[in-house]
Amino acid sequence: MSSLKELSALFESQFKERQFPEQPQQLYDAAQYLLTLGGKRIRPVLCLMANELFGEINKDTFHVANAIELFHNFTLVHDDIMDKSAIRRGQPTVHTKYNEPTALLAGDVMLVTGYEHLNKIQTKYLPRILSLFNKTAKEVCEGQQLDMEFENRETVSFEEYETMITLKTSVALAASMELGAIMGGAGLHNQHHLYEFGKFLGVSFQVQDDYLDAFGDPQKFGKTPGGDIVANKKTFLLIHALNVADNDTKASLNQLFLSKDEHKVESVLQIYKDCGVDDWARQLKNEYYQKAMIHLEEVAVIEKRKGPLKELAAYLLNRSV
């Protein structure tokens, strides 16, 4: 069995080769560009780990893992166009470095190249793998659509936000697990619980992401806190604050989010603290994490084999195992 570090290195060693033809150069350089900027490769590593739960890694799982990582990067390229984001992984986004039409097209060929990887696996696995991959791809698009719609809505309920985040972020982690499990010959019970493990891990990770953006140590976190507040983004924190605040505080919050007040971040953070949002978020993160772990318990393989997955979950959620 392989550790997180070993699997990451193993994945990277075969993924780092150029994924695209040479010509037309502009198109395929744009498509390759984001892949070379790194990223944590969480999804393909989850896929490989889920696979290794059931025995030696099935070599074909690397094709699936490559498809997953290409799909993930395709969504980043298109999301960055939609959100007009200038920076990704500390570097100019694809449409900033190249141009929007080329980035749009580069995203398209990344997705198609993902399907090319899927088509390399043994035919007996193909329909089931394609089915879950397609379903997940549509759900991720649905999540992005809801995210954009929520930006223009005054109120978003906790449940609506949770659904959006699940679609936009978590189902890809969940599917990565299940795809790996399918390639390992896992039965439906194990497939299901690994999917749910990945899903709750994803939501837990998002809560942490929202929390760190507001309350993270700038030294450790590497960026100025409050980015989501400056960008008027709906987050778990904002939605909870609006749920629990009294009417006056709610009005202040809504007004602050509309304003360009230079003390906006500090003022919002103060309201968050007054409403106990920080404690609530830490607890919420733990609840999702516990749910994930309960599903991992249910997976019917000997405990020792789950070590790397627990290690990865702890690493993602900044916890000790």
Added chain:
Amino acid sequence: MSSLKELSALFESQFKERQFPEQPQQLYDAAQYLLTLGGKRIRPVLCLMANELFGEINKDTFHVANAIELFHNFTLVHDDIMDKSAIRRGQPTVHTKYNEPTALLAGDVMLVTGYEHLNKIQTKYLPRILSLFNKTAKEVCEGQQLDMEFENRETVSFEEYETMITLKTSVALAASMELGAIMGGAGLHNQHHLYEFGKFLGVSFQVQDDYLDAFGDPQKFGKTPGGDIVANKKTFLLIHALNVADNDTKASLNQLFLSKDEHKVESVLQIYKDCGVDDWARQLKNEYYQKAMIHLEEVAVIEKRKGPLKELAAYLLNRSV
């Protein structure tokens, strides 16, 4: 065996059902919108016709035909964003009716939905069908990229333009034929010649399109001639004119294309006529058409079965059979 009209109706009867879920409504309405505006459905009908050459239509071919039509519409949605086109099929383009982010995402889910259709066919056909579909999808993206790059280039050779058009337009027609043939159990010889038939038919059609835009009868053609000239588009006509014109005429042409002269269209058309571009284009169209027909001759099925394909080719190229 079914006529062009019968196959079109048969395809439409099952394609007209909504292809997408209900929610998120904005996303999936945008995806469905372009499909309901019609279009000639040439590609799926070519696929069905190629299939019927080899016997009764294999029901699974409809899934492939649906994937082809969804793919085609996906490229239109994304191309219209890239080209900032406001009108398609006489109606507002998707990004004009909705907005750019939603249109971009709608294109993405159209492509994924195409793959969902492919995944409904018998597993034994799946790897070969996916392989050709993926290859074609990438080539169409490459064609669009070259088309955009050519817009900013001063000179484009005939061969370069032919390559671009082949990628952007013809390979999709070619692949539609071959995909239908594969689903009909055709051998490699017949697959190859049907692919080449579709390819040359596609180039021939493009030459005609360029010709009609310049010299078409406005009454029959339904739009003012010279749209490509107004839009400074590179076409078979312009490239040939620049190839054969003397230096003075070449300079005039280049200057006209840079200008907003109100007589631009008439002046360019006059140069085209002086250079014999109209006769040349009619001949070129016929040459590609003849090449297509030679490949159709090579297909080893009895002549009578080729009737509907000849009918469709003649219909597309405005010819009598």
